[in-house]
Amino acid sequence: MNPSNIVLSLSGVHTHIGAYHILHGVDFDVPAGQVTMLLGRNGAGKTTTLRTIMGLWAAQQGSIRFKGEAIGGPGVKLGTPDIAQRGIAYVPESMGIFSDLTVKENLLLAARGAQTVDDLDTKRLEWIFGLFPALKKFWLYPAGKLSGGQKQMLAVARAIVEPRELLLIDEPSKGLAPAIIQNLIGALRELKATHTTILLVEQNFAMAKALGDQVAVMDDGRVVHRGAMAELAQDEALQQRLLGLSLAAHQ
Template structure:
């Protein structure tokens, strides 16, 4: 594993029932950077995140976190054990509890806290600064939040305790452009704290704004790895890998 990489996948294959979804996935996530995982629908991006988290087990290959085997042939940790290493996952469906308040959702995610008073006040204020809507709607039922506010709550839940790696699956999906811009601004602030993020995204302007590195998937394989800025500047490569131009999504 590269000295600067906190996560590495080597030759990862994942089967779901009779379906062979991942076919030898290889890439690294450098520490303190935002790595974008891009690709057309059905390319295997969500399966990759779920395999990293142990929600689906790699049938072959290896998943390493900070040099330790957490999935695949050399080690198969459970999802709770993987979480305790400092990895948080924000799924596409956000995973919030609609009938509970924003406050109660945050408290449930803060596993070491029995009450809100036990939560690190400085960390909570930091999250309020990133996502002001969380403070504003603190006592509201989470199910009554807008789509963008729910997404912000999901990220806050993942970050309420210190995390070494954050996996986020399509945070901008279904959001209005103005809300996407707010989300980009918040994630930029998070990026400035050197939080390591692996981000699956279909919104290419968000990918360009946030990504340091990029891995592109197609049919369960990594078909391109490199600097996000290089992909953003190469329209022919965008067209070949993704079928779309980043320039058309400003």
């Protein structure tokens, strides 16, 4: 892999949360303009990895570099807002939307330079409405009244309301109906076509196969496999060994 094409690089990352040692030397790279899947069984450390990248938890050892600049690791004093300012957006599993605010107000809050809707990039807003038509329909609804799928769409829309170089998305399909998942896959494909780089944690393996270019598989706080997603998708024995199940069973 060409080092100049790497947007995000984790090297030897260890994270402790209280008395617990969660990440044990995590190593992987995220190439520009691609979707990198972060897979693994529950409790493998995937969410901790995303939160460590964002500075929500500190990396006690190792380094996290974004476009060549250290953003995490011993001696790095960047807070989460500083990391976000560099062009990284995070969509947590909890979605993190403000339930009492409207769809419009949620998007305005996420647009750092906008005070009113008139300050938003009209073309970009229409593009987001094209990806997620429900958001236009429910523009003035409190976000808490949206369905689960609509809330997930809003969470992703907030992350992309301004151009971002890297999106970290944690299990976007969790609890969603199959038809909504297909819509989400289509939206993420369109986003990928704009050369946005995505690091995606996902338990839905059909979605992983549909979207992923690269894959890193975690187990017990370590990366135990790195490679092309297409190769993992075609190797059922490897899927069974790494993940305990087969992609073929999740078509």
